[in-house]
Amino acid sequence: MHIHPNMKMSDLVQSDFELLAVLQRLKIPFGFKDKTIQTVCKEQGIDLHFFLNLVKWFHERDFFPGETLMNHPVKWLVKYLRSTHSCYVDYYIPRIENEIVQMESFDHSAGHNMQLMLKFFREYITEFSSHIQLEEEKIFPYILRLEENLAKEAPDQDFWEKIQGYTIKDFLDEHSDIEEKLVDLRNILLKYLAPPSDNCIFTNVLVEIFRLGNDLNDHTILEENVLIPQVLKLEEEFKKKFPG
């Protein structure tokens, strides 16, 4: 499929429904009627090229997203990543947790295996939450202020002081792998656990864990290969513009 501005938004979604995730995270409301991509973007105040680059990457996965996505204001990407976070925290994670709770109530195995899985998953939630909290409360605000201050005549004093001892590289070095544990959970469910009586729920939990895993993978690619390289560039520009 060749994605172009004059294509109908509904056709785009029909040909690849996984792209719904992108629309949701850009908060584009449904009810497109026969509107084109271009029109919908305009109405929603979303940059057409930003949208096209995102959906093209998600759909084709054939080019390095950094090449094209890095050339937009960084705040757009931050907004996108933030709304992805809330999708995880408000929807995916509690849903999977609930399903494991449900499985636990069906589980009459002597070893209480599902109880164990639930404990494991709750541990994961704690780790996951602190990963996201760090990004939401420290990293993203820093990035937004960097971009803001770069546009100013003179940077805010407190920000100028902060950036002297800080670079986004520090964050990249510590950026933890939030997929690893999820992959473990998936493999344990898939390889080492006999399914409890209700197979349908069991299968569904697995499907959702796979989905979340893929989604997280894309999210990490956007963070590590688009966002951070872009911030590194901004930091360089900042130091050139305000050498101190």
Place this chain on the structure above:
Amino acid sequence: MAKVLIAETSYLVRKGLVSLLEHTDGVTELKAAGHPETIMLTLKEYSPDILLLNSAITMPVTNEKLTSILHENARIIYILNTPLPAESPSSQISVFDTKNKLSEKLSFHISQYATQDNDKGETEELTPRERLILKHVALGRTNKEIASELFISTHTVISHRKNITRKLDIKTVSGLTVYAILNGIIKMEDI
């Protein structure tokens, strides 16, 4: 059983190689990349057995560095944009090669990985030694603690842990703990 990475800028050539390799026995995983940065990134994370690299791509590192990123038994096959003489080495393929020629060369390389990995692949069961190490890991001991308790080097502990992770497909300590409980290696109360 080889993992292959195709590093090629040309869309047509990349797609062509993907479709050829998808139907080649012994290819367990296949990835393709075109941009030098993506190639570097994929190399590190994916650690392929065979890297098909177009010789016209300017990589950000030297050839030596490239070889050092690859694992010990991995190999590089160069894709050339020019025709090759009849007696060219098997480590080179050309965009002018016929399908038969390409299949023949690629199968040759892939077959080199078949026997090695098959032996490993079949012994999924943990050895008694590995079970013992796993027990200690699941109980939350560090590599150092395990080493001194079992009178072995930390290096040996690490290599056992690598094997355990490979056999079970479980990477994290909490994942290994769950496995250990499920399989009666430790008890829930132990943790």
